[in-house]
Amino acid sequence: MTDRRENLLLLAPGLALLALAFILPIFRMLALSVQGEDGLTGAHFARFLGDPFYLGVLWRTVRLSLLITLICAVLGFPFAYIMARARPRLRTLLLIIVILPLMTSVVVRTFGWMVILSRNGILPEMLRDLGLAGRSFQLMRTETAIVLGMVQVLMPFMVLSILGVLARLDQRLEEAARTMGCSFLGALRHVVLPLSMPGIAVGAVLCFTLSASSFVTPNLLGGTRVQMLAASIYRAVTQTLDWNFAAAQSVILLVGILLVMAPYIVSQGRRHG
Amino acid sequence: MVREVPLWLKVAAGIFLAGMTLLLLGPLVVVLGVSVSESQFIAFPPQGLSLKWYAQVFGDARYLVSFRQSLVLALIVTGLASLFGGASAIAIHRRAIPGAGILATIFLSPLILPTIIYAVGMLMFWSATFGAVSFLTLVIGHTVICIPYVLRTTLAVLSESDPYLEEAARTMGAGRLARLWFVVLPQCLPGLAAGMFFAFNISFDEAVLSLFLRQPDLTTLPVRVYGQLEFSPDPSVAAVSSIMIGVTVLLLLLADRILGLKRFSEG
Numbered sequence: 142m143t144d145r146r147e148n149l150l151l152l153a154p155g156l157a158l159l160a161l162a163f164i165l166p167i168f169r170m171l172a173l174s175v176q177g178e179d180g181l182t183g184a185h186f187a188r189f190l191g192d193p194f195y196l197g198v199l200w201r202t203v204r205l206s207l208l209i210t211l212i213c214a215v216l217g218f219p220f221a222y223i224m225a226r227a228r229p230r231l232r233t234l235l236l237i238i239v240i241l242p243l244m245t246s247v248v249v250r251t252f253g254w255m256v257i258l259s260r261n262g263i264l265p266e267m268l269r270d271l272g273l274a275g276r277s278f279q280l281m282r283t284e285t286a287i288v289l290g291m292v293q294v295l296m297p298f299m300v301l302s303i304l305g306v307l308a309r310l311d312q313r314l315e316e317a318a319r320t321m322g323c324s325f326l327g328a329l330r331h332v333v334l335p336l337s338m339p340g341i342a343v344g345a346v347l348c349f350t351l352s353a354s355s356f357v358t359p360n361l362l363g364g365t366r367v368q369m370l371a372a373s374i375y376r377a378v379t380q381t382l383d384w385n386f387a388a389a390q391s392v393i394l395l396v397g398i399l400l401v402m403a404p405y406i407v408s409q410g411r412r413h414g
Numbered sequence: 415m416v417r418e419v420p421l422w423l424k425v426a427a428g429i430f431l432a433g434m435t436l437l438l439l440g441p442l443v444v445v446l447g448v449s450v451s452e453s454q455f456i457a458f459p460p461q462g463l464s465l466k467w468y469a470q471v472f473g474d475a476r477y478l479v480s481f482r483q484s485l486v487l488a489l490i491v492t493g494l495a496s497l498f499g500g501a502s503a504i505a506i507h508r509r510a511i512p513g514a515g516i517l518a519t520i521f522l523s524p525l526i527l528p529t530i531i532y533a534v535g536m537l538m539f540w541s542a543t544f545g546a547v548s549f550l551t552l553v554i555g556h557t558v559i560c561i562p563y564v565l566r567t568t569l570a571v572l573s574e575s576d577p578y579l580e581e582a583a584r585t586m587g588a589g590r591l592a593r594l595w596f597v598v599l600p601q602c603l604p605g606l607a608a609g610m611f612f613a614f615n616i617s618f619d620e621a622v623l624s625l626f627l628r629q630p631d632l633t634t635l636p637v638r639v640y641g642q643l644e645f646s647p648d649p650s651v652a653a654v655s656s657i658m659i660g661v662t663v664l665l666l667l668l669a670d671r672i673l674g675l676k677r678f679s680e681g
Contacts, residue, residue, distance in 0.1 A: 148505040155502035166535035246619035248636045249655040253441025354528030391534045
């Protein structure tokens with residue numbers, strides 16, 4: 142047996158599984174999205190793009206995903222910075238605070254938010270007590286609820302992406318800026334922030350794609366009234382049983398996500414190529 | 415001389431850290447709180463202290479069936495993913511096949527593709543080809559999702575390993591299987607173990623694929639909880655959720671004990 146054959150044998154099972162159980166299903170979905178009564182059709186896409194309701198769902202998905210990504214970046218950067226510069230014991234503690242929720246089921250975390258945001262939950266109650274909200278104030282089934290829940294769900298991805306870059310950053314660069322008379326915040330703004338941009342970019346791509354395709358949290362916190370794209374796909378699959386339409390919506394989601402990732406994938410390819 | 419970080423900034427950092435901790439851990443604490451409440455209704459802060467909701471969960475056949483299903487599923491998926499992912503990682507690492515870089519990208523693609531899109535495709539493909547969805551469908555789907563994690567952690571470990579060890583074994587007359595088993599596999603082990611933790615955790619907690627492939631007799635624990643949340647949650651859901659948090663904590667402790675938290679977070 143040659144080396145080449147040994148490697149092929151090692152590779153074959155994984156490749157076969159991926160081809161049969163991953164690539165084929167994706168192609169099946171692509172095929173269904175353009176399949177009509179008689180031959181190819183663009184009707185399922187036309188139905189989505191011609192209906193103000195679905196366009197609204199799409200717009201909400203993009204808008205909320207951008208907002209969620211922005212909040213994650215603004216809060217995640219200082220958190221990751223403090224983690225990178227903290228003493229080992231504090232760093233370990235913060236790492237646990239980030240990883241424990243990340244590893245907990247999204248269903249469980251969303252349940253926690255449902256309790257916090259419910260009519261008599263802590264947050265609405267607090268806002269009412271402070272006089273910031275009226276008696277009929279609701280947080281559940283609003284876009285605010287979705288954003289809050291998703292920021293918690295996706296924050297770990299942003300923090301860990303930035304931390305990966307900050308951990309490798311030469312601390313002397315920062316010290317040099319400080320000795321030259323730069324203030325602490327100045328060094329952060331002009332040295333650390335630009336150098337951590339690759340991490341922020343990776344985190345942002347992750348947060349955006351994950352929140353645009355997220356199902357459990359938006360569906361439970363937003364309900365049927367405040368739908369995002371993934372919830373609309375789920376409804377087409379399980380309730381209206383219109384699989385062609387579900388496939389078309391999935392293709393639209395896929396294309397959108399590939400567009401967002403394209404610059405990142407290209408830059409990765411250049412680095413490895 | 416570098417000036418110290420100003421005091422007000424340290425105070426602000428402290429407040430910020432406290433707020434972030436509240437944001438990240440708050441939902442989990444709330445779930446744990448609700449699960450020990452005496453009240454019939456979901457309420458936080460908990461009223462009274464009681465373990466009756468846990469007793470109810472352990473007496474409820476539906477939860478127990480789901481728990482067993484999730485556990486068996488996660489164990490099988492962990493085994494399969496480490497087998498497929500590990501073997502592929504070894505072959506890709508050796509770069510003996512042209513296009514190994516592209517291969518790695520193909521193997522990692524389930525990581526990039528949103529699960530919901532894969533779930534839609536898998537449901538449609540399976541229904542058209544084999545008919546009704548079964549436990550096997552879920553095993554295959556979860557394995558596909560988990561392979562990239564094992565592959566990545568194993569590749570990372572292999573890239574730091576000594577390439578001459580295997581050559582040495584070969585010169586000493588070790589056969590192919592002996593080299594794989596006694597030289598390559600031990601080198602892979604730390605990465606393989608980290609990947610297995612990820613695989614178990616992901617499979618045990620995964621909800622989207624399991625929801626799309628849900629059948630009356632095929633309801634994993636996350637799907638069971640999701641269903642309860644959609645309709646009529648009572649504090650027993652909080653008890654189940656707390657048990658799931660417990661499984662996560664256990665897994666984290668185990669991973670820290672065996673691998674160290676640092677390597678784990680880098681995977």
